Amino acid sequence: MKKNVLMNFLGKMADLISSKLKEQIKTYELELEKKKLETLVDNMDKAIVSIDVNGKIDKYNAKFREIFKLKEDVYNKNIFKILDFISEPSIDNFKRDKLCSFSYKKEGYTLKGIYNINKIVLKDDLKGYVIDFIDKKDAIKTYNKINKDYKITLENIIGESQEIKQVKKEALIASKSSSTVLITGESGTGKELFARAIHNHSKRSENPFVAVNCAAIPDNLLESELFGYEEGAFTGARKGGKLGMFELAHKGSIFLDEIGDMSLHLQSKLLRVLQEKELNKIGAKSNVFIDVRIIAATNKNLEDMIKKRTFREDLYYRLNVIPIKLPSLRERKSDIPLLIDYMVKEYSEKLNKSVSGVDNNVLDAMLSYKWPGNIRELQNLVEYSVNMSYSSIISLDVIPKKIRTIKHEEVIREDDSIRTLDELEKHEIIKALLKYKDYKKDKELAAKALGISRATLYRKLEKYNIVIK
Numbered sequence: 001m002k003k004n005v006l007m008n009f010l011g012k013m014a015d016l017i018s019s020k021l022k023e024q025i026k027t028y029e030l031e032l033e034k035k036k037l038e039t040l041v042d043n044m045d046k047a048i049v050s051i052d053v054n055g056k057i058d059k060y061n062a063k064f065r066e067i068f069k070l071k072e073d074v075y076n077k078n079i080f081k082i083l084d085f086i087s088e089p090s091i092d093n094f095k096r097d098k099l100c101s102f103s104y105k106k107e108g109y110t111l112k113g114i115y116n117i118n119k120i121v122l123k124d125d126l127k128g129y130v131i132d133f134i135d136k137k138d139a140i141k142t143y144n145k146i147n148k149d150y151k152i153t154l155e156n157i158i159g160e161s162q163e164i165k166q167v168k169k170e171a172l173i174a175s176k177s178s179s180t181v182l183i184t185g186e187s188g189t190g191k192e193l194f195a196r197a198i199h200n201h202s203k204r205s206e207n208p209f210v211a212v213n214c215a216a217i218p219d220n221l222l223e224s225e226l227f228g229y230e231e232g233a234f235t236g237a238r239k240g241g242k243l244g245m246f247e248l249a250h251k252g253s254i255f256l257d258e259i260g261d262m263s264l265h266l267q268s269k270l271l272r273v274l275q276e277k278e279l280n281k282i283g284a285k286s287n288v289f290i291d292v293r294i295i296a297a298t299n300k301n302l303e304d305m306i307k308k309r310t311f312r313e314d315l316y317y318r319l320n321v322i323p324i325k326l327p328s329l330r331e332r333k334s335d336i337p338l339l340i341d342y343m344v345k346e347y348s349e350k351l352n353k354s355v356s357g358v359d360n361n362v363l364d365a366m367l368s369y370k371w372p373g374n375i376r377e378l379q380n381l382v383e384y385s386v387n388m389s390y391s392s393i394i395s396l397d398v399i400p401k402k403i404r405t406i407k408h409e410e411v412i413r414e415d416d417s418i419r420t421l422d423e424l425e426k427h428e429i430i431k432a433l434l435k436y437k438d439y440k441k442d443k444e445l446a447a448k449a450l451g452i453s454r455a456t457l458y459r460k461l462e463k464y465n466i467v468i469k
């Protein structure tokens with residue numbers, strides 16, 4: 001009996017010791033984890049601060065104290081008192097605002113930059129925010145990164161057709177000048193790509209390229225996004241004011257995409273900037289000189305808009321100094337095989353698949369399709385097909401039906417370009433096959449209609465890789 005009690009006691013002691021030990025190991029591991037994280041955060045280039053929902057600071061890194069020149073610890077202090085460009089009502093804005101510009105002044109020291117707000121949400125509950133800050137020099141780099149600023153050059157814009165070669169030539173000439181360029185073309189034809197290439201070939205290439213989509217930003221915000229404002233410009237204006245995109249693009253280029261969507265009010269402001277090369281920031285006492293190259297783009301017909309009085313004629317002439325019109329994919333179908341080849345490789349790598357190309361039937365179907373969404377649509381289609389493909393060559397059964405089924409109207413071209421005899425023959429064969437495809441003796445009837453024997457028809461089907469599903 002006594003032995004049992006002793007065994008029981010020893011067992012309990014052992015459990016206690018082991019749970020204590022586990023706890024110690026856990027605490028040790030947690031501390032180690034904390035130390036590692038602190039070192040990591042302290043060595044970052046960005047200044048970071050973490051606050052609770054009321055603005056109370058609970059964590060920050062060394063860079064935060066350094067860039068804001070904070071002499072002592074600011075734990076448990078309120079961020080609104082430390083950084084006056086963030087005001088209490090604006091904490092609400094944190095919920096929708098990402099990436100704001102700021103200007104900070106302290107004892108003769110001024111810092112301008114942008115900050116980014118990240119919400120901390122745990123199990124659907126908002127627990128606070130982590131804010132990171134970058135100064136203006138780095139801000140421009142970040143801005144470019146956000147705008148996917150990989151070095152696009154004219155050489156790496158894919159296309160060998162006469163149509164694309166011609167626009168590449170025009171774009172190269174445009175890049176050597178500082179005049180305004182207006183790029184027109186259907187949606188997805190590569191307007192932004194060309195704008196970036198023009199900038200990258202210009203002598204401004206080391207300076208920022210800032211892209212603004214005029215249709216994506218509501219009109220009342222677009223004005224301050226483009227031109228910025230001074231501190232105290234209006235009720236609700238941020239402390240320290242706001243840097244506009246024209247200022248961020250100083251000595252570089254600004255890309256005004258979807259310019260046709262800009263309101264008439266902003267069109268007049270833009271015209272003034274273009275004419276005077278000066279910016280009158282809202283609330284500013286004097287004008288700011290700006291040296292920015294403007295590249296605008298639209299898929300709208302601005303001349304029609306002028307007639308309807310929805311686009312200012314004087315602005316149109318100011319913008320349209322060097323016009324560049326991008327061809328639709330329909331107008332440069334000979335580039336399709338090249339584009340597919342490039343895109344299949346790109347997505348195969350990205351998606352970790354080993355797809356290397358498309359078979360001839362797929363290529364035929366793609367050549368017959370009209371591509372209303374141009375290169376962007378082709379890109380989406382290739383991404384989809386690479387995803388769906390179960391073999392190294394994409395076959396007809398994995399591509400979407402709308403492209404797979406060759407329709408009569410796609411066979412008959414609308415334009416008056418000259419077709420090769422082979423092309424003509426192929427199209428007539430497809431037409432005949434489609435006409436009789438629901439008949440029992442479809443091939444025989446098609447051959448008869450074409451005035452050739454069945455054997456010749458089969459030979460030609462093989463020659464042109466024609467498969468009618």
Ligand SMILES: Nc1ncnc2c1ncn2[C@@H]1O[C@H](COP(=O)(O)OP(=O)(O)OP(=O)(O)O)[C@@H](O)[C@H]1O
Nearest residue numbers: 157158159186187188189190191192193299375376
């Ligand atoms: N010649 C090309 N070679 C490879 N990719 C291209 C080419 N042209 C365009 N693209 C790709 O097609 C997509 C659409 O291009 P981009 O955004 O430049 O078109 P856009 O005309 O500006 O379109 P939108 O008017 O809809 O804004 C992008 O992903 C771009 O990388």
